[in-house]
Amino acid sequence: MRGNGGEAHRAFLDATLPHLEALYRIARHAAADPAQADDLVQETYLRAFTHFDQHHGDNTRAWLAAICLNLARSQARSASRRPVEVPESEAGEVVAPDAVDEQAIATLDRAEIETALARLPEPQRWCVLLMDVAGYTVRETAEILQCPRGTVLARVHRGRRKLAVLLAGTRNPAGGDHGQA
Amino acid sequence: MDRHERSLAAFLAGELDERSAAEFDAHLLDCADCWRAVREDRAGRAAAARLRDAAPYDLADRVSMAVGLAARPRPARRRGRWLAAGALAVAAAVIGLVVLALPGRSADPPAITAVVAATQRIPVPTGQPIPPGTGPVAHGQGWTVRAGVGELRLQYYRLDGVDVLLAHADRPVGTPEDAQHAPPGDMPWTVDRDGITVYCPHDDVLVAAALPADRLVALAQRLPAN
Structure with a gap:
């Protein structure tokens, strides 16, 4: 070119x-x-x-x-500066806190959200980043990551849940994280 | 992912048909696990949405400039030298260096190359005309480009009815081999590249325009922070 x-x-x-x-x-x-x-x-x-x-x-x-x-x-x-990653298991990797306080999450500052996002397993992080931050559709995300759209739906769902759980743990470290490494 | 989770993900993505969605809605009333999953999904999505940043105002200019420099054709007489430097240039691109094209002389410091290229692309000013004898008035937004390992902050100005480019570097810009020092032995120098005069009054400042050297030097004295 x-x-x-x-x-x-x-x-x-x-x-x-x-x-x-x-x-x-x-x-x-x-x-x-x-x-x-x-x-x-x-x-x-x-x-x-x-x-x-x-x-x-x-x-x-x-x-x-x-x-x-x-x-x-x-x-x-x-x-060699990849963000700390949490191993992704195929099932049951999200251990829910007693309650995800959506209002509390809404008051977190963006640095805490960035830190939590960086802790997601890479496949989930890319899906959340592409769809929820950058605004790509499921079909586009599947094309970008070269994986089936069903896989994208599963990963973005798990990524969002894990993000919410991590943030709930940030807001309530005594009871929220439930060992989410 | 089991069937249950697949249905949940499809429901959250709005991909279930009307009947299946209604069934899942009813299921949510009785299933605490699914309801919690829905709440977490929505909370996670809302949190991620808060990271939607706007791009810096000058990023489009910076990208356009970098692509413009990369698109410039190279004179045939420099092809051999370019091929010899090809491997180094590719490596430089990988680590984020931008100024690869050499629109002036191949031995020119990168800052000179970038300033000449930017001067050749001076846009037509918009807004009220600036009469002769007035100015300088900045036109367009300033922007930053990479030049070699350093950065240049660029801004177009109009004064006395002509356009000039003022560049501030974050380090000394270097001196071309054929620079004309005036008076001889002093720091300030000028050089001509393809009809563009580049004037360097200080080692980290460049002024450029399609003007004779003496007129550019005179105008440059009126530019800010110069």
């Missing part, structure tokens, strides 16, 4: 810049260091521009998100 002149890069920007907000929301929480979210977005666009002639325009928004997540994964591996 490089070297095709101004028309090519303007066509690329016209097709991709409308999705900048969604990309930033992903990068903000997928980057190994949140302070490098801008860099990750920029690198995503540069990588996408290089391969734009191979993109057939099916879903540019999902295509950009897949590039962004792949870059974030490889950067995290390089930096």
